[in-house]
Amino acid sequence: MxxxxxxxxxxxxxxxxxxxxxxxxxxxxxxxxxxxxxxxxxxxxxxxxxxxxxxxxxxxxxxxxxxxxxxxxxxxxxxxxxxxxxxxxxxxxxxxxxxxxxVPNIPDPSAPIGKDENDNVPVKYWGKIPTFDFEPRDLYTIMQNLDMVDIERGVKVAGARSYILKNDAARLELALMNFAFDRVARKGYTPLIVPAMAREFCFIGNGQFPKGRDQVYAIENDDTFLVGTAEVSITGMFKDEILKVDDLPLRFVAFCPCFRREAGTYGKDTRGVFRIHQFNKVEQYIICRADHEESVLWHEALLANSEELVQALELPYRVVNVCTGDMGDGKVGMYDLECWLPSENRYRETHSCSYFHDWQARRANIRYRDEDGKVRFVHTLNNTAIASPRIMLPLLETHQQADGSVKIPAALRPYLGGQEYFRPHEIGAKV
RNA sequence: GGAGGGAUGGCAGAGUGGUCUAUUGCGGCUGUCUUGAAAACAGCUGGGUUAACAGCCCCAGGGGUUCGAAUCCCUUUCCCUCCGCCA
CATH class of the missing domain: 1.10.287.40 (Serine-tRNA synthetase, tRNA binding domain)
Incomplete structure (x- = not known):
């Protein structure tokens, strides 16, 4: 607003x-x-x-x-x-x-002008695009071979775009959450596990409502909805509060299951676990003083955090500066981090890093008293730390081996009991 | 799910229909005093709306009664106590 x-x-x-x-x-x-x-x-x-x-x-x-x-x-x-x-x-x-x-926010003059994702401007490339001396498999095949997923029964339980992670994929998801949670928390971000269901005001606050209402699951008989990101819950946490300037910036790393209806995406990305209704995510969120320079600084810091995570996972990626038509109403500026996906021979979005100035703060009425005693609206920012299973696509495809196993990046091994490879049923069993 | 009690300004806590349309204390800020600080004393101390205000709005949210509501009535939400159920 x-x-x-x-x-x-x-x-x-x-x-x-x-x-x-x-x-x-x-x-x-x-x-x-x-x-x-x-x-x-x-x-x-x-x-x-x-x-x-x-x-x-x-x-x-x-x-x-x-x-x-x-x-x-x-x-x-x-x-x-x-x-x-x-x-x-x-x-x-x-x-x-x-x-x-x-009413949309005013995009920063540095944002590329354009209509949709085709007009986003790559600003950075990292890592060497992998080559394979065998025919690389796509994620779905890898997961089938390693007995990591049961789509049919997932759909049986919960309908289209549902899935069941099993064996090493289930362990991997928890490991990824833990990995991201730990690493970001160590930078001084306060770890949170926030509600996955929230009241309407939270969704208005972060900007999900009224426009994106059709993307959100409403809980019948109760005045709550399932969040699509922890950002919704965190915005709601501080609704109507006046914070102390000395407490700013507030920096959070939050875990939360995320739910999205994906209305209007029928036929898009239907294979596998790229676009699904429920997933887990660790999100970064910052509340800072109402100062453009400071917002920009934190925007870069949030991006750097995610880059470090992806680099530790040894995944080639690029960063795109998202254009005005693709960035959403509330945003002043936005980067997407896109990881290389061997099966599609292109980069695909795994992280989304945005800053809002006071657009969300006005909606949620989140303010602070500055040094002069003046009450001002805060600035808010957020970025993905890790979202799974989305991140499994580049992760499993990039690190796949000729024999069908997947090599686990060293940074992730501590979270998997030191395990170095995913192989069929080394842990777990056929169901 | 059942029964009862609550929700007031940063915090505590008065106020049960109008005579200052929020008493008072704590905390905070400023001043006097002091080499400095503490203590003491004095003053100030919520948010919003508006070009601005002596105007108007905000006593959990919404609605009602009344010339007039923090106060009475209805309703929603939340908190507490007890019972039941339960990971």
Whole structure:
């Protein structure tokens, strides 16, 4: 959410941002609604001020019955007048609020201008693209050979885009979570395990609602929804709080199961476990002072953290600067980290690193008192640390061996009891 | 799931229909005093709205009664105690 005062004074800047983000919000209409709100609000407030005056007089009047009756009649009339204006005012306020939720943030001038992921600009490449002296298998085949996954029974239990990780894949997922959790926590990020279900305000706060409502599972009979990322829960944690500037920045590394409906993706990435409804993720999240330079600094730091993780997993990757049309309404800037996927002979997204300035903070009303005692909205940022099974695609494909086994990167071995290779049923059994 | 009790400003805690539309204490800030600090004393000390304010709004959220609601009524949420169930 942007500052309404900013939209009023810079409508053209906001319109341009909406254009760059392919967002069809009608700013002129918003401003028209806003004008109606302020004029009606003034009328109501003036009537209320009068009413308050009369109430005070009534309290003081004492014995004079005649005067008392007269004042009560006046008060009654004002009460009715206010009552008649209020429904319209409430409706207008609500309409303005809903429109405000749809106004995108202003992208940073450094963000590439473009429509979709094809316009994202690679800014960094790391690692050597692997070559194989055998015919490399794709993830699904590797997992089948190692008896790591049961798609059919997953679908039987939970429907399309569901899966069951078994044997070494199940162990690998936990190891990956632990690996990322440990490594980021050691940098001073506070480890959290946050709720996977959250109330509506959390989703409005992080920007998932109202626009992305169709991507979220609602829990019947309860006012909660399943989160698609820990970011939702963490934003909700600090709703309506005023933080101390000395406590900033708050840095978190959070584990949480994630749920996504993936509505409208039928036929996309249907094979295997690339695009699924439920997965596990360790997320990085930062709340810092309202300062652009500081936001940018942390944005780079978050990216560097993820790069270190991926480097430790010995996975070639590239970083792309995400273009305006692909980055989402709330974001000022966004990097995607994409790992090389041998089976597709291209890079695919495994991490997403964003900064928001105060766009989320305004929605969730998260503020801090700065050194001068002034209350300001915080800045928020987040980035994936590791998401699985998505990361298994590059991991298992890149490190596969001619004999069908998979070599485990050294950095991950401590989390797998020192194991060096995944081989069929070395641990676990056929089901 | 059942029964009961609660929710007030950073914290504690008064206030059960209007006479200052939030008493007071703690904490915090400033000043006096002091070489400095402590103590003592004095003053200040929530958020929002608005171009701004002496205006208006906020006593968990929403609705109602009333000329007037922190206060009365309904409702939702959350917390606490007890019972039941339970990993």
């Amino acid at each position: 942007l500052d309404l005062a900013f939209i009023r004074s810079h409508p053209d800047v906001v319109k341009e941002a909406a254009r760059l983000k392919y967002n069809d919000i009608d700013i002129d209409y918003l401003l028209e609604v806003d004008r109606k709100v302020t004029s009606l609000q003034r009328e109501v407030e003036e009537a209320r001020a009068q009413q308050n005056q009369i109430s005070k007089q009534i309290a003081k009047v004492g014995k004079d019955k005649e005067l008392r009756e007269k004042l009560i009649a006046e008060g009654k009339q004002l009460a009715e007048q206010i009552k008649s204006m209020e429904p319209m005012l409430i409706a207008l306020l609500e309409e303005r609020q809903q429109l405000l939720y749809l």
